[in-house]
Amino acid sequence: MTTAAPAGRRVRRLRPETRWAYIFMVPWLVGLLVFQLGPMIASLALSFADYDLISAPRFTGLDNYARMLEDDKVARAVGNTALYTALHVPLAVVLALVLALVLNRITGRAAGAFRTIFYLPSMTPYVAVGVLFLFLLNGQAGMVNDFLALFGISGPQWTTDPDWILPGIVLMSLWNLGSTTIILFAALRNVPRELAEAAMIDGAGPWQRFRSVTLPMISSALFFVVIINTITSLQMFDQVYTMFFGNQIAQQSSGDAALFYVVYLFQQAFQFLHMGYASALAWLLFLVIAVITLIQVKVGNRLVYYEAEEHAG
């Protein structure tokens, strides 16, 4: 691509690499405009309308947003999603970090095999994971309670007792730590060995080396996985929908204990045809995610040690 050459101005030609970069970006940019930005603008407009997908949208001002304040299911869905996020994110990051540390210590030929094994659960489709855990967590015949029974523990009704449904979902979510583990593992591999060795010579123990050397050096990766896990937690849908809302009978069993925000949004859109209201719900979620991410970035900038990249580079 070249820029136009107005009279009297110096012609500035793009470098071939830059030109090719733009060419390769075109499909993505078209996709962004047609499949994301356009529909996003349309859904923003619909959030101010009463729209059932069949009839023409009818402008209703801020009614959909006002309705959210009175809708007790919105409050329940927000509560469930927030609690899940608060439980899942720290657990997932800590467990993934432990797994990454274990992987980092495995050397030789076995290393590749173990990395593959650790990542394999991430290859399982979400729907399959949902169905699998519905059986594993079954309070009457599931393997989780069978395992607990070996220690004399009478397990709860994970899939039907409203008090245990959310912990069960958190347990299920820890199945899929592959991506987070791999990102943290890559960060651990970039920690300069000489820093840890210098700390050891200075008399630092394993915990001190981890806290004062490793953790700061991988803090940017940790920050990244916290943000990504937070966003995916707030958008949780597939597994929960499969487990608790996939058919009419499943929908009746759990009350609102598994009502996540995006599940409620989907119900409003495609079960009740309240597309305008669902669009308003979608925009609220977008704003919440944007605000949380902004806060995380502000806080993260104070805590994250970015010079590690410069050092590694």
Place this chain on the structure above:
Amino acid sequence: MAVVLAGGLAACGGVGSSGGGTGGASSGGEGGALTTMGFGFPDEIATVRVDAFKKAYPDVRLAVNEGQFDEQAFLSAVAAGNPPDVVYLPRDKIGGYAARGAIQPLDECVATERIATGDFYPAAQQQVKYAGKWYAVPEFYNSIILLVNDKAAKDAGVDPKSIDTSDWDGLAKLAEKMTRRDGNRIKRFGFYPKLPEFLPLWAKANGADILSADGRTAHLSDPKVVEALEYATGLVKAQGGWTGLKAFTDTFDYFGAENPFTKDQIGMMPTEQYLVSSMAGTSPDAGITVLPFKGRDGRPVNNVGGNAWVMPKGAKNPQAACRWMKTMTAKDTWIAAARARADKRAKEGKINIGTYTGNAAADEVIFSQIVKPSGKPAYDDAVKVIRSVQQAGFVVPQSAAAAEFVKTWQDASTRVLLGRQDAAGSLDKAQRDAQRALDEAAQ
């Protein structure tokens, strides 16, 4: 995200605005293409009827998109102005789609093609009408009966044939006697009342309807509905509670040889007759008894249901669609399908308890000429019982807020089952929510 996609469709300005005539108006000529949604070829009942259509209308290019009805795919297709010509869906969804104009009235289709609507069971007719117009053509006719595990009854010292659901006190005592537990684990659930989905049945058994006949006024806080919910949830609580029961039933394989009756996991439960049909194929020697589910007045109550054919807004070939609906549900087509089923079951050496269609005229022939006694009294008696309750069929009237209405009373029942609210309080809330949804939809 789906909403965003829908928004995109709206932004294009083509939302449901494409043409397509009303039912019966021919825009596709004599032949043309005919596309279906929500239907498949699971068995000979389907294939024989599809073959009948192909034979009658060889110039129609038929495309059957196999698979279950998918609400999202259907609505997106209608919104995009590119819907299938006919859709096979559960009848209880018709009111909501009709009120929003997602499906077309079929009065012209019914008149032009002379569809024999009088052949359909009255309850099936009621369920496919909305605001006095035909919006669908009914297919199967699923009746609810009481299915009893003979072993459980005998263990409780009761002759299964003597069980009477009109005696609520006796039923509650029997349920507890039938229940077997091993510590926290349920071995056999005595009486599974099939809540929350069967609340309309329990309400009717207590003499109440949960919705007015015109589909505009909810009756969920009617004291008789409250009493019915209290009683049915009380049965579950007395036998160990909902959370254990639900987890227990989640392990059931209803349609296999290892079903909960052959495995002695259920004492008795109200259920649709197709479970008995399935057991006839998988478990011919099962010790079961089929009885009418009676109301407290001693008369059978039967909340019937099934699927139906509808024509979406914007269907491109309404004439072929109308002919398809007529052929698939006509008396002769059903008889041919039932005969094929009987022949197949005979070849396999399996019991055939018949095909229960929405067409009463077809059923008359099927059960007088095609279905023969199998020599297995349990199943032969079951046929008699199922036939005897068909005319007692009732339906919850169609409403403009059908989906919201169902959700409110199911949520209310679940709250009571979980012990989060008492029946009166929960149904009061449901009444307010349901009425608001009905009023909004009516506007």
